[in-house]
Amino acid sequence: MNYSYVIVENRGHIAYITLNRPERRNALSIDMMNELITAFKEARANDEIRVVVLKGAGEKAFCAGGDLAGMHAQIENGVIAVRQFTSKYAEFILAVEDLSKPIIAAVKGFALAGGFGLAAACDLTIASEDAIFGAPEINIGFWGGIIAAPIVRVIGMKRTMELFYTGQTINAEEAYRIGIVNKVVANSELEKEVDRLAEVIASKSPTAINMGREAFYTIRDMDYRASVKHLREVVTILANSPETREGMSGFLNKNRT
Known part of the structure; x- marks a missing residue:
């Protein structure tokens, strides 16, 4: 498939899927989520692929969440239009679990809102020292919603409520301490560490x-x-x-x- 918002590269037994909207901090639009769902399905169907690595293009963000401009336009069009966006994110986040193969999130920079939920939904998460996580939706009068499902399962109700109620962000070390992240590495070491982990898993049965x-x-x-x-x-x-x-x-x- 030809992708516009996603880059897919298969190297050996590992599929590297990159969210490719760096100018928007890799914000999730409906079109991008459709492409990611397709990329996951292709990785699942490819018997040569044993591990998936998910990352964001550019240096600023893994994923800054949903595309607010697109979502605002849908809000203006009414409840049915909003439901299209929320339904697509729900389908997308479930597609991570349905992948049937290990998926590693490589987080550099911001992982906020829907991007925070995406990092939590992945099986393993490796973060660079500059990674920032959070659910800031409350700061614009909104609420995290669907992302609560994967985050609660990873860090529990009370920590999730605190992050959702305050809208505060946490750094990589705190994300590691509470269990969002498996390992924190120097920015320059992120790609190398993720490759190493993916290769170890791909070498197993x-x-x-x-x-x-x-x-x-x-x-x-x-x-x-x-x-x-x-x-x-x-x-x-x-x-x-x-x-x-x-x-x-x-x-x-x-x-x-």
């Missing part, structure tokens, strides 16, 4: 990684007993896969020599 990822998302909505029973079935199926059998046999044979 894709069957085990993908079944494990699906299991993580499935048990998140289950009670404890149901999750244990579900994982019992996942492990039983996985143990009989060719990759697992081969891996176990190789490990045991190596230890015998």
